[in-house]
Amino acid sequence: MNRAPRVLWTVLTARRRGRVATGEVAVLPLRVLPNDIDLAGHMNNGVYFTMADLGRIDLAIRSGWIRAQLRHRVAPVVMQETMTFRTSLQPLQAFQLHTHLAGWDRISVFYEQRFVADGQVAAQALVRTRFLQRGKGVDPQRLWQLLGIDPPPSQVPGWAKGWGDGTRLPSPRADAPAGPPPFWT
Numbered sequence: 001m002n003r004a005p006r007v008l009w010t011v012l013t014a015r016r017r018g019r020v021a022t023g024e025v026a027v028l029p030l031r032v033l034p035n036d037i038d039l040a041g042h043m044n045n046g047v048y049f050t051m052a053d054l055g056r057i058d059l060a061i062r063s064g065w066i067r068a069q070l071r072h073r074v075a076p077v078v079m080q081e082t083m084t085f086r087t088s089l090q091p092l093q094a095f096q097l098h099t100h101l102a103g104w105d106r107i108s109v110f111y112e113q114r115f116v117a118d119g120q121v122a123a124q125a126l127v128r129t130r131f132l133q134r135g136k137g138v139d140p141q142r143l144w145q146l147l148g149i150d151p152p153p154s155q156v157p158g159w160a161k162g163w164g165d166g167t168r169l170p171s172p173r174a175d176a177p178a179g180p181p182p183f184w185t
Contacts (some may be wrong), residue, residue: 011061
């Protein structure tokens with residue numbers, strides 16, 4: 001999928017979709033395009049993650065957070081993401097991407113995202129992000145101050161609270177040589 005045209009479309013049409021308050025769900029209407037399809041004839045699993053990026057961009061713009069992010073030079077980076085697939089999205093099928101702030105822990109912010117077609121959840125993602133300022137992490141309490149928001153109560157799913165510990169990789173500043181399998185030891 002060529003992402004640039006969709007990012008541009010998301011940015012240029014965000015205002016038309018209306019403002020979203022902190023804690024509300026941002027709904028982004030989308031359609032499965034021919035270049036989103038894999039050899040199985042449905043939307044490629046990697047495209048779901050790319051679409052999820054669009055949903056978080058849409059939420060940042062429509063909530064007004066993007067202005068403060070740009071002003072304070074604070075940018076989110078994905079730390080972890082998981083997707084559960086329920087049904088396939090077919091060529092040219094219309095669907096909605098629902099995105100909302102699910103919560104936070106001491107270092108990261110979680111987003112829940114649902115791909116909804118015909119009123120039914122086709123796939124669901126949980127995305128864990130870290131906000132950086134000048135290359136250093138910004139803890140969520142400081143982030144809320146920078147964004148000027150009073151966030152809703154954190155509703156991070158119980159299973160996700162230890163998610164980072166169970167899948168952690170070494171720091172980018174540490175050595176992490178690629179060795180033979182098994183990788184998850």
